[in-house]
Amino acid sequence: MANATASTRPARSPRRNSSLGDRVFDILNYVFLTLLMVVTLYPFLNTLAVSLNAASDSIKGGIHLWPRQFSSENYKFVFNEATIYNATLISVLRTVIGTLVTVFASAMVAYTISRQEYVLRKLVTIAFIITMYINGGLIPNYLLIRDLGLINSFWVYILPGIIGVFNLIIIRSFIEQLPESVIESARIDGAGDFRTFINIVFPLCLPVLATVALFTAVYQWNSWFDVFLYNSSNVKLSTLQYELQKILQNSNTTSSAETAFANSSAGAAVKVSPLSIRATMTIVAAVPMIVVYPFLQKYFVKGMTVGGVKG
Amino acid sequence: MDNNDTLSAPQLAAKPRPAGLKLFMKKLVSQRMLVLMSVPFVIWLFIFKYVPVWGWTIAFQDYQPSLAFKEQQWVGFDHFxxxxxxxxxxxxxxxxxxxxxxxxxxxxxxxxxxxxxxxxxxxxxxxxxxxxxxxxxxxxxxxxxxxxxxxxxxxxxxxxxxxxxxxxxxxxxxxxxxxxxxxxxxxxxxxxxxxxxxxxxxxxxxxxxxxxxxxxxxxxxxxxxxxxxxxxxxxxxxxxxxxxxxxxxxxxxxxxxxxxxxxxxxxxxxxxxxxxxxxxxxxxxxxxxxxxxxxxxxxxxxxxxxxxxxxxxxxxxxxxxxxx
Incomplete structure (x- = not known):
């Protein structure tokens, strides 16, 4: 996208006589956008600073971009709990397995509905598209998962969301744009549909599949509601996001207690506080995404435009 | 939107005329690989996306979790x-x-x-x-x-x-x-x-x-x-x-x-x-x-x-x- 917009630039880039008004506008625009970046980033940096600041000191307030009284106690406390390692493992597992299953299954079904000669093509397509408009809702879904015996199981993270209609449609559109001759030549060599899909179509689809994989991975990594709904009684299946959610929920109900805690003399003796644990856990849950994101950003944006054009 | 053309298309492959039934079955057999690749996911779709819609019946019942579907008391639009x-x-x-x-x-x-x-x-x-x-x-x-x-x-x-x-x-x-x-x-x-x-x-x-x-x-x-x-x-x-x-x-x-x-x-x-x-x-x-x-x-x-x-x-x- 950035490239696309940039390509219109050279035509009007050499300013012959930019007026005073234009220059004022330019300066104001740069200042404003810089301010906007600060406002966007500040909450992250502030939370980071609070997480690295001694809890007894944070309570006094006034932490901005830099810890006032540096301390790693908060992180020590968070990483002292055995649950966090297990939760990280489950988060990674659901992200990896969920993404692989989604990408493979979506591509395979997309391939079948891209074959014009397939007799069930319309039926399969319509069956999927209807689910864009209608869903059973929370309670019927919960009862279904319960009746399927998926409560307290890892597979509840994977099975309900294998194929998303939107993904299916963008992959199908992508396959339909591939030259038919490529697929035909595989046929002439005697390859069946499955072999054609695996050997020819799947590798050719990697650009669009990368986008689908990224969005699925973000979705899986960020999910917490299914953990809360189905697996909250089994701490072994907890994820990082859900561990954070539990902390938020606790500090939410005790936020007035927090102030009392601040005023009490006990506050100074304790090494961690709900506030500092909350900030630390927030950073722990956010960091993997923030580290990976800048490298993958252009693929996300590409995916948005693919969807925007064809979806 | 791309999906609308498929929605508005009147002819459904699933409804072949009796004369075409044989042809349809023949095609289905010859395309068994495509069927195998897609139908399991249609079954998945049915279970995870369509069965819950059936759960809407609960909204019209005096639902008792212990009872079977046939034994539930129907109450019409009372809950609404x-x-x-x-x-x-x-x-x-x-x-x-x-x-x-x-x-x-x-x-x-x-x-x-x-x-x-x-x-x-x-x-x-x-x-x-x-x-x-x-x-x-x-x-x-x-x-x-x-x-x-x-x-x-x-x-x-x-x-x-x-x-x-x-x-x-x-x-x-x-x-x-x-x-x-x-x-x-x-x-x-x-x-x-x-x-x-x-x-x-x-x-x-x-x-x-x-x-x-x-x-x-x-x-x-x-x-x-x-x-x-x-x-x-x-x-x-x-x-x-x-x-x-x-x-x-x-x-x-x-x-x-x-x-x-x-x-x-x-x-x-x-x-x-x-x-x-x-x-x-x-x-x-x-x-x-x-x-x-x-x-x-x-x-x-x-x-x-x-x-x-x-x-x-x-x-x-x-x-x-x-x-x-």
């Missing part, structure tokens, strides 16, 4: 009647509409303005940096976002510090922002903008990039300044996209989101934060009133369905007729 006489549901409906309304208007205004300003940036590197930074909050989970927002809004958080710095409040008067029910919509709106404004500009930037540069040159010749070009060329250029997206978003009017309200909500702000989704969760899974919760969920889905279909229809007509 009690739903609409329930104050809490009406409040959650109001909150849903208010918050999605805020999201819609605020989201559009901020995203379009931001896209317009970004488009005026000539230094490509600077533009890239702004884009990268502004997309970032979109990729963190609402849990993380809520953690950050709670940290910012805490009595000892930065926002209170800022207010103290400007002398608007004294020490000891710190606000418990999330405890002020009537402020919740504002906090929700601001949080949503912070999280998604950058991401929402993508589609507008794409639309802007397809505007003919010659238009700008002509305007420049006529002596139009930056603001004028923005107002008379860029904005009209992306007007069709804005209108189509606006209409499409009206289809999601009952989808005000669940996560931000749930994660930032608490007992003190419930009167303003509780929307239909939270109502369903609380009545259904915390008080085990399955029928009432299912009725509320069903109401939401059916109304959304009607809205979405009308919106799709209108958007498609506008797109084809190029009215704007």
């Amino acid at each position: 009647r009690s739903l609409f006489s329930e104050d809490r549901f009406l409040i959650s409906l109001r909150n849903t509409l208010a918050m999605s309304g805020i999201n819609l208007v605020l989201g559009f205004v901020t995203a379009v303005s931001f896209a317009l300003l970004l488009n005026e940036v000539r230094k490509v590197a600077f533009k890239r940096v702004v884009q990268t930074v502004s997309y970032l909050p979109h990729f963190i989970s609402w849990v993380v976002a809520a953690g950050i927002i709670q940290t910012m809004l805490a009595p000892d958080g930065v926002v209170n510090e800022l207010l103290k710095g400007f002398g608007m409040i004294e020490k000891g008067q710190e606000y418990l922002f999330l405890g002020k029910a009537e402020w919740f919509w504002g906090i929700f709106g601001a949080s949503s903008v912070w999280k998604d404004v950058g991401w929402n500009t993508i589609v507008y930037l794409a639309a802007i990039s397809s505007i003919d540069p010659a238009q700008y040159e002509a305007a420049e010749m006529d002596g139009a300044g930056r603001l004028r070009r923005m107002w008379y060329i860029t904005l009209p250029g992306i007007k069709p996209v804005i209108i189509v997206l606006l209409i499409m978003n009206i289809g999601y009017l009952l989808e005000s989101g669940f996560e931000p309200q749930y994660l930032l909500g608490n007992g003190m702000n419930a009167a303003y934060s509780e929307n239909i989704d939270i109502f369903v969760l609380k009545y259904g899974l915390q008080q085990f009133n399955f029928p009432l919760a299912t009725a509320a969920g069903m109401f939401k889905t059916v109304v959304s369905f009607i809205l979405l279909f009308s919106a799709n229809h209108i958007a498609k007509r506008l797109g084809q007729d190029r009215l704007f």
